[in-house]
Amino acid sequence: MFGSVRWRLIWIAVLVAICGFALVPETIVDEVTGESERVWPLKLGLDLQGGMHLAVEIYDPEGALSGQDLDDAVERTLTTIRNRIDEFGVREPTIQRSGNRIIIELAGVDDPEQAKRIATETAFMEFKIVTDGQEFMDALERIDRAIVNEVGIENLQVTALETEPEVDLSDILGGAADSVAAEDPAEEADETVEEDPAADSLATEGGDAETGDAAEAADEATARPLSALLGQGRILGEYLVPQEDQPTAAAWLELEGVRDALPRGVTLHWGVEQVGAGAGSYVPLYVLEAEPLITGDMLQDAGPANRDPTFNQPIVPFETTRRGSRVFERGTARNIGENMAIVLDDRVQSYAVIRSVLSRRAQIELTPGASFQEAQELALVLRAGALPMPIEVVEERNVSASLGEDSIRQGRTAFIIGIVGVIIVMMIYYRAAGILAVGALLTYVIFMLGGLAGLDATLTLPGIAGLILSIGMAVDANVLIFERVREELAAGKTPRTAVDAGFGNALSAIVDANLTTLITGIILFQFGTGAVRGFAVTLCIGILASFFSAIYVTRTLFIMYLNRRGSRESVSI
Amino acid sequence: MRVFQNANYKFLSMRRPAYFASAAIITIGLLSIVFRGGLRTGVEFTGGVLLEVQFSETTDVGQIRDALTAGGTTGVQIQQLRTVGAETFDFLLRVPVGEEEDQNAIRDQIRTSLETQYSAASFEIARGDTLSAKVGDEFQRTAVIAVLLSFLLTLIYLAFRFEWRFGVAAVIATVHDMLITFGFISLFDIEINLATVAAILTIIGYSLNDTIVVFDRVRENLRKKRKEAYDVTLNRSLNETLPRTVLTSGTTLIALLSLVVIGGAVIRPFAGVLIIGVLVGTYSSIFVASPVLVEIHERARKRAAIAARA
Numbered sequence: 102m103f104g105s106v107r108w109r110l111i112w113i114a115v116l117v118a119i120c121g122f123a124l125v126p127e128t129i130v131d132e133v134t135g136e137s138e139r140v141w142p143l144k145l146g147l148d149l150q151g152g153m154h155l156a157v158e159i160y161d162p163e164g165a166l167s168g169q170d171l172d173d174a175v176e177r178t179l180t181t182i183r184n185r186i187d188e189f190g191v192r193e194p195t196i197q198r199s200g201n202r203i204i205i206e207l208a209g210v211d212d213p214e215q216a217k218r219i220a221t222e223t224a225f226m227e228f229k230i231v232t233d234g235q236e237f238m239d240a241l242e243r244i245d246r247a248i249v250n251e252v253g254i255e256n257l258q259v260t261a262l263e264t265e266p267e268v269d270l271s272d273i274l275g276g277a278a279d280s281v282a283a284e285d286p287a288e289e290a291d292e293t294v295e296e297d298p299a300a301d302s303l304a305t306e307g308g309d310a311e312t313g314d315a316a317e318a319a320d321e322a323t324a325r326p327l328s329a330l331l332g333q334g335r336i337l338g339e340y341l342v343p344q345e346d347q348p349t350a351a352a353w354l355e356l357e358g359v360r361d362a363l364p365r366g367v368t369l370h371w372g373v374e375q376v377g378a379g380a381g382s383y384v385p386l387y388v389l390e391a392e393p394l395i396t397g398d399m400l401q402d403a404g405p406a407n408r409d410p411t412f413n414q415p416i417v418p419f420e421t422t423r424r425g426s427r428v429f430e431r432g433t434a435r436n437i438g439e440n441m442a443i444v445l446d447d448r449v450q451s452y453a454v455i456r457s458v459l460s461r462r463a464q465i466e467l468t469p470g471a472s473f474q475e476a477q478e479l480a481l482v483l484r485a486g487a488l489p490m491p492i493e494v495v496e497e498r499n500v501s502a503s504l505g506e507d508s509i510r511q512g513r514t515a516f517i518i519g520i521v522g523v524i525i526v527m528m529i530y531y532r533a534a535g536i537l538a539v540g541a542l543l544t545y546v547i548f549m550l551g552g553l554a555g556l557d558a559t560l561t562l563p564g565i566a567g568l569i570l571s572i573g574m575a576v577d578a579n580v581l582i583f584e585r586v587r588e589e590l591a592a593g594k595t596p597r598t599a600v601d602a603g604f605g606n607a608l609s610a611i612v613d614a615n616l617t618t619l620i621t622g623i624i625l626f627q628f629g630t631g632a633v634r635g636f637a638v639t640l641c642i643g644i645l646a647s648f649f650s651a652i653y654v655t656r657t658l659f660i661m662y663l664n665r666r667g668s669r670e671s672v673s674i
Numbered sequence: 675m676r677v678f679q680n681a682n683y684k685f686l687s688m689r690r691p692a693y694f695a696s697a698a699i700i701t702i703g704l705l706s707i708v709f710r711g712g713l714r715t716g717v718e719f720t721g722g723v724l725l726e727v728q729f730s731e732t733t734d735v736g737q738i739r740d741a742l743t744a745g746g747t748t749g750v751q752i753q754q755l756r757t758v759g760a761e762t763f764d765f766l767l768r769v770p771v772g773e774e775e776d777q778n779a780i781r782d783q784i785r786t787s788l789e790t791q792y793s794a795a796s797f798e799i800a801r802g803d804t805l806s807a808k809v810g811d812e813f814q815r816t817a818v819i820a821v822l823l824s825f826l827l828t829l830i831y832l833a834f835r836f837e838w839r840f841g842v843a844a845v846i847a848t849v850h851d852m853l854i855t856f857g858f859i860s861l862f863d864i865e866i867n868l869a870t871v872a873a874i875l876t877i878i879g880y881s882l883n884d885t886i887v888v889f890d891r892v893r894e895n896l897r898k899k900r901k902e903a904y905d906v907t908l909n910r911s912l913n914e915t916l917p918r919t920v921l922t923s924g925t926t927l928i929a930l931l932s933l934v935v936i937g938g939a940v941i942r943p944f945a946g947v948l949i950i951g952v953l954v955g956t957y958s959s960i961f962v963a964s965p966v967l968v969e970i971h972e973r974a975r976k977r978a979a980i981a982a983r984a
Contacts, residue, residue, distance in 0.1 A: 148869075154755060154766070179806075199724040200803030500766065501754035504940050507736035511938030515945075518936065519929030526925050530675050562944065563872030569929070569948070570876045574883055577922040581887065584918045587676075610890035613835055614883045620831060621824040621879060628820035630813050632868035636875055 106664065109657040116649075117544060120551020142554040144208060146193050146561030146635070148503045152208040155217065156496035157182075158201060175201050178492060193559050193635055195503075203492075206500055208559050217494060226397030226483075229370075229389040230432075231338040231440035231452055236364040237388040245325040247358040252326075327353060334385055336440055336452070341376055341383035350386070366391050370442070372449040387449050389442055394432040399425025403483035406476035409466065415476030418464040419483050430460040443479070451479065504562060516565075523576060531583050533673035537662060538579040541655040545575050548646035553639065563632040564639040567622075571643025574615065578651030581607040586674055596672035600659055604652075611651065619644045678916045685960050686909045686968060692961035696850060703857010710860055716867035717751055717770040717805070719814075723780045724805040726755070727788070729763035729797045737791065738765060739939075745787025749865055768805060777804060809868070817871065821878065825849075828882060836893055839970045844885045847963035851881040851954045858950045864943040873944050877951030880926075884919070884959040891915045892967070904971045908964050923956040 126141050144150075159166065159174055166174055175198060182203060183196045195206040330350050332341040342350050353359055354369055363369070372385035403419035421429050433441075433455050442452040443465075453465050467476050502509055524542075527535040549568070553560060560568075586603030594602060619641060626637035663672065707713060727738075735752045742750050751768040769780050781802055788797055825845050832841030855877055864870065891911040899907065930952065933945035 151753065154753075195808055197721075197724075197808050198806035202803065204724070204805075498764075499756040499758065501735065501756070503751050503753050505735040505739060505752060506754075507734065507739075508938040508940035511936060512933065512941045515933045515935070515937035515941070516929075519932035522928040522932060523925045526921075526928060530921065562869045562941075566869065566872035566876045566944075566948070570879045572929075573880065573922070573926045576925055577883065577887070577918075580918050580921050580925075584915075584921075588914075606894075609894075610887045613832075613890060614886040617828055617831055617882050617886055618879045620827050621882070624824040624827060625820045625875065628816055628823060630816050631809055632872060633813070633817050633820065633875070636872045640879065 106660050113654055117547055120547050123551040123555040144559045146559045147195055147206050147208045148562050151501040154498045154500035155205040155494055156202045157492045158495050160493040179203055193561055227393035227444045228395050229393045229442050229444050230436050231442050232367055232388045232390055234338040234388045240364045241328050243362045244359055245327050247362040248326050248353045251356045251358045338388045340386045342386055344382045344384055347384040370444055370449050387442055395425050395429050400483055403480050406480045415467045415473050416464050417476050417480045420462050426461040433459045531674055534583050537658040540658055541650045544654045545646050545650035549643055552642040558638050561635050564635045567636045567639035568643055571647050575647030575651055578611045581610055583674055604656055615644050615648045677920055681913045681916045685912045686905050689965035700853045706860040713860055713866050716865040717768045718808040718867050720770055721805050721807040722770040723777050724803055725767040725799055726801040727765050727797055728800045731796045733763055741791035742787045745790050747783055747787045840889050843963045843966040846966050847885050847958040848878055848881045850958050850962050851877055854954045855951055869944045873947040881955035884955050885963045888915050888959045905968045912960055923952055926952050
């Protein structure tokens with residue numbers, strides 16, 4: 102008996118420790134200000150605590166959109182933002198349209214920048230085939246000539262000392278960087294190419310027709326401005342441009358004469374990632390087929406990201422629409438073995454080899470070095486789809502609890518008084534056994550809150566309804582057990598057998614009631630949205646916690662209680 | 675301490691008056707819903723107008739709500755907007771729109787209401803625009819589907835653990851509770867918002883829990899004594915579980931009463947709906963779920979008797 106009690110206590114202590122650990126406040130240090138802040142890991146929702154309030158508008162400085170078009174664009178943006186933010190799952194955001202603004206409210210203000218980024222990132226997505234670059238290489242001489250013509254040879258020879266104009270993107274979050282950079286090509290073109298020996302040697306390795314004569318490199322770079330910047334990439338159709346020269350090269354590529362010189366059927370796209378680090382870092386430039394394989398609107402669903410069971414590298418499964426699957430099937434059949442680039446907002450996010458004909462369901466395997474985080478972000482991007490227009494944040498503030506701070510204060514007091522009332526009734530009615538039940542309920546509270554914090558769930562008033570129900574069921578389970586024990590005692594059994602029989606007989610009712618409610622909770626989680634899900638999460642965690650605390654913890658406390666009473670064979674219930 | 679020990683009430687003999695009472699309450703509730711033209715849904719469901727009001731004097735959400743209530747405007751969601759590093763008194767008001775009101779009428783109404791407590795110079799309505807619903811039609815649709823599906827799975831689970839008729843009786847009792855709750859919500863003109871929806875879901879859970887506990891005792895007693903009449907066994911089971919029923923409902927009601935009495939104006943309707951749910955859920959386990967079992971049993975017995983005669 103003693104041994105089993107010890108094991109029971111160890112199990113309970115381990116669980117309490119795990120849940121308690123999940124509840125330890127974290128210290129978060131602000132990277133900018135260096136201030137640290139203690140954060141209680143249990144998040145309270147917008148209704149109970151408030152959070153961040155963002156207002157965004159469609160970025161349309163020329164007023165190109167009006168009437169029905171603007172209305173449609175706002176509606177579609179609203180849907181996309183809603184899908185994207187709901188990816189947080191249990192965060193319970195508020196996303197509403199007010200006039201032509203979109204109001205976004207997020208509970209907790211732990212990382213406003215991340216929320217802002219996810220809310221406002223413009224995304225127009227395409228899958229495109231990476232060409233072998235041959236056509237582009239053939240056209241390179243023509244392109245170089247076009248650059249010289251447009252910019253003028255004398256401008257190319259001037260060594261620019263002024264700093265590169267900074268592209269301010271803070272207001273047009275996620276707006277296409279390359280198109281903004283091209284707004285004043287003349288200014289950009291004033292700068293000349295820096296003679297970077299690394300770039301030069303790479304260009305030579307790139308299989309270019311040039312012969313490497315170091316002495317002529319400078320002249321060569323002047324006459325062939327773009328070629329001089331291109332280094333060989335990791336795959337065919339990828340070229341590496343030194344990071345400091347990228348804005349210049351990007352500006353050249355936007356010039357009208359240069360666009361005309363580009364071969365038909367291909368487009369150039371910059372990559373988002375940086376290759377290498379520090380002074381020797383490069384930005385990849387991709388030569389892609391102009392015609393996309395499929396576009397973002399043909400994607401139906403993606404993710405969740407997981408790991409390949411054999412090779413352990415991150416993979417992102419995705420699914421295309423019915424129409425998309427036909428287009429995708431034809432496109433991939435023609436291009437087996439080719440690289441397919443995932444292009445978001447004209448920038449290449451990543452690429453992958455097409456291994457077989459793909460149709461409805463497919464998966465992207467990330468390169469072995471890729472982190473799981475990257476896979477999750479890719480899944481998010483694929484799933485969220487595209488925004489119709491770039492958007493800008495017009496207001497960013499903190500917002501107080503939507504229930505009102507006054508009502509929350511009153512509610513909290515009422516809740517505590519209510520719980521104390523229940524405890525008093527249990528202790529008066531069941532005496533010593535009531536105290537045991539209160540002890541068990543205490544562990545229930547720790548399991549419950551620890552579970553919520555561990556799942557990173559956000560507690561809202563609807564969630565508290567789920568909590569109340571599960572507390573009620575935890576109390577009910579104890580009442581059921583105690584009534585049974587009393588019945589057995591009344592039937593003349595000894596305390597020890599009465600307690601055993603009481604627990605045994607109450608078990609079927611507790612199991613059936615809890616399982617039915619758990620099934621309801623799971624269904625509500627699976628099929629419900631928003632607040633219904635919040636309710637379901639707290640209900641399910643609460644049921645599990647209440648079941649364990651009533652059956653296991655109360656029982657353990659009872660065994661200890663009976664052991665301590667020793668020979669005095671009576672039970673206070 | 676003991677309550678209702680060795681009780682012996684003839685619950686099942688009272689089932690016909692109980693049917694009548696239930697039918698009457700449900701009818702009154704449904705009539706109220708019809709006359710009011712449906713349930714009153716909150717600004718989260720209907721949308722309305724979003725106003726930003728800037729005060730030049732110190733105030734808080736509670737004071738503004740009091741001013742609006744005094745001026746006859748209810749159902750407004752009020753939040754304070756804060757800018758880091760500045761002490762401002764800007765508030766965001768989400769105001770539901772009535773059938774014949776437009777945006778300007780709402781603005782005037784809010785202004786008039788606020789002027790009952792604040793001087794006209796001390797506040798300014800800085801911005802106002804239409805506001806879409808927070809939850810779309812999808813929310814209602816998925817919620818209804820989820821509830822119906824959970825009923826179906828409850829039926830299957832109870833058929834597996836008990837008998838099919840127990841599942842039917844439990845679901846009928848739960849639907850009964852929901853209908854009465856909706857009637858109550860309509861009669862007291864309680865706003866349907868996300869918290870009310872959660873309260874209704876809680877009632878489903880509570881009602882099922884209560885019914886299953888009673889049914890567990892019925893199952894046990896049916897296994898023990900085969901000679902006793904069906905309704906006698908049921909009635910005995912109800913009496914045997916009565917102490918537990920009273921104590922569990924009682925403790926839950928204590929907690930909820932505390933929320934109603936001192937929980938404040940915003941939480942009161944939510945707690946009120948839960949109280950009705952607990953009362954009705956307890957009532958229905960005794961006066962609806964168990965009688966339905968008896969009715970199903972009697973019908974089956976009569977059919978068997980006719981079959982035997984034929």
